[in-house]
Amino acid sequence: MRSFVGFFAFALVIIGVLFVFSGRKFPQIPADPAHAGITKEANCMSCHGPGRTDPLKPTHPPKFSCFKCHKARRG
Ligand code: HEC
Ligand code: HEC
Numbered sequence: 001m002r003s004f005v006g007f008f009a010f011a012l013v014i015i016g017v018l019f020v021f022s023g024r025k026f027p028q029i030p031a032d033p034a035h036a037g038i039t040k041e042a043n044c045m046s047c048h049g050p051g052r053t054d055p056l057k058p059t060h061p062p063k064f065s066c067f068k069c070h071k072a073r074r075g
Contacts, residue, residue: 026069041066 029035038044044066047053056063 026071028073029070031073035072 034047041064045052048056050056061069
């Protein structure tokens with residue numbers, strides 16, 4: 001019984017996390033010449049790094065694994 005309650009609490013946490021993330025809208029990577037053909041996340045920081053042409057806001061979420069949240073706009 002105890003393990004069932006533990007599993008139930010665990011499942012609730014997972015569902016909560018998924019719910020929070022599904023509600024977030026991540027801006028898509030624009031399909032313009034600046035972004036065409038970029039496949040390495042390291043290259044993003046040449047423009048979006050601190051002090052570059054288009055730096056991320058200080059409030060930006062964790063600055064790694066860009067493609068986890070930002071998908072390329074196609075078509
Ligand atoms: C050559 C410079 C350059 C590189 C490299 C670059 N960006 Fe950008 N990015 C820009 C500029 C300038 C803008 C803002 C103007 C625009 O919409 O194109 C922008 C806008 C964006 C936006 C949209 C922001 C919004 O408010 O809609 C996202 C998301 C983004 N970039 C992600 C990325 C990611 C991820 C990478 C790496 C794969 C990357 N960028 C590489 C210059 C660059
Ligand atoms: C955890 C998810 C997540 C990751 C990882 C992530 N982003 Fe974002 N990004 C967001 C969200 C959410 C916004 C919108 C923030 C806002 O509107 O205040 C955003 C906004 C942006 C913007 C628009 C300008 C700004 O600062 O709001 C750019 C450009 C951008 N991201 C580039 C990147 C790059 C480059 C990386 C990788 C180094 C990256 N993002 C990683 C979630 C993410």
